[in-house]
Amino acid sequence: MNVSSKSRYALMALVELDLRTRGEQKPVRLTDLAAERRIPEQYLEQLFAALRRAGVLTGHRGVGGGFTFARRPDRVSVLAVVEALDGAPDFEPSAREMSDPRERATAGAVWRAAGDAYQDVLARTTVSDLAERELQLGAGGPTYEI
Amino acid sequence: MNVSSKSRYALMALVELDLRTRGEQKPVRLTDLAAERRIPEQYLEQLFAALRRAGVLTGHRGVGGGFTFARRPDRVSVLAVVEALDGAPDFEPSAREMSDPRERATAGAVWRAAGDAYQDVLARTTVSDLAERELQLGAGGPTYEI
DNA sequence: TGATTCTCGACAAAACATATCGGGAAGAGA
């Protein structure tokens, strides 16, 4: 039970995009984002397509093209990214799976409450928050690499 | 991203076991628990084996045998059940998967916080809480079936 | 001895995650 690579990859690529578009509006190529963060390029392409459909990104074709944010990255929560890629993190099983009314009334409430707590945390952090944090760490933090 | 059938099945079977052993200590057969909750019997067998190894249940063989709680059901949290079956719900990817130190420092903290919030909720509810709730609902609640 | 019930390891089908492939469409510049 852990976070999917999809969400991890996409989130890191978005942070990179935010860092590269501070001040400028110039689109950034998928290739560059993938290379910088060591993400399989064609896989990331798929993820960015989902983010574009979710209204997070805008694609620009041709020379000088690439991706820009469709809405400000400080309005893009981690939850929004996860939802676009893995679907809503719905811990409560569907009513169809949980056909016993006793289960829906008891355990169902627990799964729902836990899922809500999980989502709340993800909703409170944005792509820009992570980018900001990365800048601060890079400035005065540890400089050693692996 | 939803709760596994394993956890759901096991939890409902444990609630049923609690309801049937209130007052009496008599073991309850796996067959009866599985039938009452419409759980595949041989699958539940596997799950109960894990719960026994986790110190939640005790098995008794032979005629008049079955399962009893190894520790009081009001001390068995939903989290304990989930951990026994699906392993610790660790939302933060391992350091091996998350090899980029930038990711560990930024996104890693978010996954960890969200996972902790999730676990906290599950840790606060016990098998007995759910059994109690079911009793109350059954007493004066809705009696219609699907 | 024989019936009952849990115990255990292996196996199998289905679903899901993680990519990869190959062509297409739109935009920019010569």
Added chain:
DNA sequence: TCTCTTCCCGATATGTTTTGTCGAGAATCA
């Protein structure tokens, strides 16, 4: 118009996890 670049899209492949099933074995009781 031609060509290059870059995003766009559907299909396919591969490996792992989940969800069970099967069959034999060991302990307990009458």
